[in-house]
Amino acid sequence: DAGVIQSPRHEVTEMGQEVTLRCKPISGHDYLFWYRQTMMRGLELLIYFNNNVPIDDSGMPEDRFSAKMPNASFSTLKIQPSEPRDSAVYFCASRPDPEYEQYFGPGTRLTVT
Amino acid sequence: KQEVTQIPAALSVPEGENLVLNCSFTDSAIYNLQWFRQDPGKGLTSLLLIQSSQREQTSGRLNASLDKSSGRSTLYIAASQPGDSATYLCAVYLNTNTGKLIFGQGTTLQVKP
Numbered sequence: 001d002a003g004v005i006q007s008p009r010h011e012v013t014e015m016g017q018e019v020t021l022r023c024k025p026i027s028g029h030d031y032l033f034w035y036r037q038t039m040m041r042g043l044e045l046l047i048y049f050n051n052n053v054p055i056d057d058s059g060m061p062e063d064r065f066s067a068k069m070p071n072a073s074f075s076t077l078k079i080q081p082s083e084p085r086d087s088a089v090y091f092c093a094s095r096p097d098p099e100y101e102q103y104f105g106p107g108t109r110l111t112v113t
Numbered sequence: 114k115q116e117v118t119q120i121p122a123a124l125s126v127p128e129g130e131n132l133v134l135n136c137s138f139t140d141s142a143i144y145n146l147q148w149f150r151q152d153p154g155k156g157l158t159s160l161l162l163i164q165s166s167q168r169e170q171t172s173g174r175l176n177a178s179l180d181k182s183s184g185r186s187t188l189y190i191a192a193s194q195p196g197d198s199a200t201y202l203c204a205v206y207l208n209t210n211t212g213k214l215i216f217g218q219g220t221t222l223q224v225k226p
Contacts, residue, residue, distance in 0.1 A: 033214075043216040044216075045214060048213065091156060099164070101159050102147070102159070102214060103159065104156045104159075105156060107155075109154075
């Protein structure tokens with residue numbers, strides 16, 4: 001398996017624009033997680049899905065953020081409108097079930113100017 | 114609220130030294146604990162997963178231990194090499210049903226040749 005795939009790897013956008021980050025989990029993994037990493041706050045869980053259903057979105061910072069998982073092989077994290085404080089590295093991770101470890105994607109580095 | 118602390122925040126050692134990285138968590142009611150490595154500008158690589166029924170895991174020169182009652186885990190690196198230079202992150206799983214990970218801020222290790 002190719003591992004968790006994220007796109008784009010880098011995104012530079014202007015404040016106010018819509019940003020969509022994409023993730024393809026490892027095949028067969030029932031859980032998908034979105035994280036954000038900043039120098040100030042470290043790694044934070046934003047939302048996670050189980051069998052395509054959002055289970056906990058308490059980490060989503062505000063209504064400008066939304067996430068979907070239309071099928072088992074694809075998820076998106078959308079920011080609309082984007083702000084400079086959203087600049088961070090966004091990671092997607094997946095795992096087969098609670099007994100196993102999480103596998104992380106390479107991340108998307110987002111810069112909002 | 115579960116908090117994970119890693120000490121020290123940074124560590125510099127000469128090549129060949131054995132070293133210990135520390136991780137502590139405030140709530141002992143965790144499920145699993147996972148150690149990750151992160152290279153600059155890269156994603157997270159899983160090193161070791163210690164399941165709730167285990168007290169330690171070993172992989173090559175790495176050994177991780179877990180003491181849930183005291184809220185502590187250690188990562189032991191034997192005979193350190195310059196290639197071990199990276200940030201090491203400790204993360205706890207809150208419980209089996211959520212799969213949520215709470216991360217520490219990491220220890221940045223530099224191994225000098």
